[in-house]
Amino acid sequence: MAIRLGPNQYGKAEVRLVRVNRATARHDIRDLTVSTSLRGRFDAAHVSGDQSDVLPTDTQKNTVFALAERDSVGAIEDFALHLADHLIAATPAADGARVEIDEHAWERINGHDHSFVRSGRGVRTTVVNVDGSGPDRTAHVVSGVKDLTVLKSTGSEFHGFLKDEFTTLAETDDRILATSLVTRWRYDAPLVGGRDVDWDKAHADIVALMLQRFADIHSYALQQTLYGMGRAVLETHPEVAEIKLSAPNKHHFLVDLSPFGMDNPGEVFYAADRPYGLIEASVVRDEASDPGNAWQGAL
Numbered sequence: 001m002a003i004r005l006g007p008n009q010y011g012k013a014e015v016r017l018v019r020v021n022r023a024t025a026r027h028d029i030r031d032l033t034v035s036t037s038l039r040g041r042f043d044a045a046h047v048s049g050d051q052s053d054v055l056p057t058d059t060q061k062n063t064v065f066a067l068a069e070r071d072s073v074g075a076i077e078d079f080a081l082h083l084a085d086h087l088i089a090a091t092p093a094a095d096g097a098r099v100e101i102d103e104h105a106w107e108r109i110n111g112h113d114h115s116f117v118r119s120g121r122g123v124r125t126t127v128v129n130v131d132g133s134g135p136d137r138t139a140h141v142v143s144g145v146k147d148l149t150v151l152k153s154t155g156s157e158f159h160g161f162l163k164d165e166f167t168t169l170a171e172t173d174d175r176i177l178a179t180s181l182v183t184r185w186r187y188d189a190p191l192v193g194g195r196d197v198d199w200d201k202a203h204a205d206i207v208a209l210m211l212q213r214f215a216d217i218h219s220y221a222l223q224q225t226l227y228g229m230g231r232a233v234l235e236t237h238p239e240v241a242e243i244k245l246s247a248p249n250k251h252h253f254l255v256d257l258s259p260f261g262m263d264n265p266g267e268v269f270y271a272a273d274r275p276y277g278l279i280e281a282s283v284v285r286d287e288a289s290d291p292g293n294a295w296q297g298a299l
Contacts, residue, residue, distance in 0.1 A: 011037030122148030140294030230283030
């Protein structure tokens with residue numbers, strides 16, 4: 001029976017980096033969690049313990065800090081692409097690199113030059129996969145947002161669903177719809193190769209559009225809402241090839257106050273954290289570029 005080493009990668013996970021831009025009296029900050037990994041010809045390390053081709057994970061951590069100081073940090077997509085290219089160049093046995101970055105947003109306090117408060121509008125994310133270097137280099141960028149918690153207090157229904165002997169859920173034409181969105185979108189590969197994307201603007205515009213569609217769509221099901229949000233992104237942003245959305249249904253149940261002789265006209269709810277429905281959907285452009293390994297580590 002033949003035995004061989006299968007796919008493998010290694011790297012440094014969750015490097016915490018805060019970069020303060022002090023070029024002017026009005027400071028800017030980027031607060032990041034960075035994870036790196038390399039894949040390639042590292043069979044000897046696994047089979048015989050030979051580390052001669054292995055760039056240590058501690059070195060990868062140091063590289064994150066060093067590039068943040070030497071080359072600064074702008075949009076997380078640019079920083080991730082730069083970091084991936086550097087790690088591949090520094091590791092001859094590496095065929096590819098993956099860099100994942102979460103950005104924890106801060107907002108200025110009343111426009112103050114150097115005082116901030118943590119933003120509650122979710123965590124910005126990107127996962128970059130780069131293979132090779134030079135003319136044969138390919139790069140994929142999947143960006144998104146997670147922990148984006150949204151709620152609408154009306155404008156949501158749920159009825160006409162399939163029922164069987166175990167169905168107890170009552171139909172409703174007015175319910176609270178709430179979720180904590182995880183959304184990731186893949187930028188079209190040719191654009192990534194030329195880096196012809198204003199990453200910061202694209203991210204802000206896409207999140208704003210999704211929030212607006214969540215608010216505007218009269219929802220008959222969370223599935224319908226997710227599709228409407230994803231379709232709007234593809235219709236408005238030609239640089240996006242496809243988008244994936246994951247939404248746990250944060251159930252709010254009307255509290256029965258009748259035992260206390262009280263009415264409850266849709267005002268007092270119990271917020272249940274589990275079990276919860278989990279709705280997931282992809283919306284894809286027909287002419288989208290080949291995803292390659294874009295979604296590796298990004299799901």
